[in-house]
Amino acid sequence: MSHDNSSPDFLQHHFHDVDQQYETAKLGMWAFILTEVLTFGGLFVAYVVYRSWYPEMFVGANLLLDVNKGLLNTIVLITSSLTMVLAVWAIQQKKQKLSLFMLIATFLFAFMFLGIKYLEYSHKFEVGQLPGEYYSYMGPEIAHLNNPHIFFSIYFIMTGLHGLHVAIGMGLIAWLIYATAKGNLHSKYYTPMEMIGIFWHLVDLIWIYLFPLFYLI
């Protein structure tokens, strides 16, 4: 409680004090995370149901994905989560420059993630490993399997929605870079950075599940 500084300019008039404003923002963010978990949850249910219906097909089809690219993307995303959390840590300690540097690093890692994803997607478009009726790949390792287009439907929708979250996260981080550089965020008020950080870690958390589900098992 900081009664000495009861009405700083970042305190919205409808909040009692900065602590209440902060806790409210955080609770709202977690309500949003809950809806995100359930959004992806529906797709995880689709994965579980179809995997239980076509166990051999899933095991055969996931061999067509490039484990190295998936692993590289996992490392890139965990690193970006670390730089994000360090950006918040730095601004808490009044290290504006370090915070800015960490945000830019997070942005670049996000860009790298999408770049690797683009390479994976373009290869799949080339060989016809596509969702639903666009599927045309009948290579020797998969021609005997039943309905591999279902695997690729789920793969593209789940990684696609995840990729969309990465792209949205990049936009939010770009705004954080701008706000930090301008000095609007500082050690007394960094709520947006922490909230976008929570969003960014959720993106990482979902990929932690997507990577083994699609690439490894």
Place this chain on the structure above:
Amino acid sequence: MSEHHITPLKTYLVIAGALFCLTAVTVWVSYFDFGSFNIIIAMGVATFKATLVALFFMHLLWDDKKNLTMFIMSLMFLGIFITVTLLDTGFRGGVNPEVEYPINKRAAFYDSLPLTDTHGNPVDEHGIDSHEGDEDHH
């Protein structure tokens, strides 16, 4: 805002290190075949990693516990969602074998798909040395 918990830098670095190690473990383990335990091991490691991210990177360990409650509630509802759906889809054939048939049926469009090589180019089923697939678009 003066009372916020500031996590020591070392904690973040140790957690990130643990996440990298667990990623290596889950990839390494995937080269061995434990049968039906493959999924359990992979999901166990993923859940441990996710717990580290949620508790330390998302600060749930130090937060007001209402945030943790909300997050766990979302996972509980996801659990209900999965369980109830599987109770339906997992036992369709048991009640009526005819209902299982459309699930295992191959989609009709596969009948018109030619066999391809590993680059997605159609192969001639009569002569494997045929290069006709090369004129395919690139």
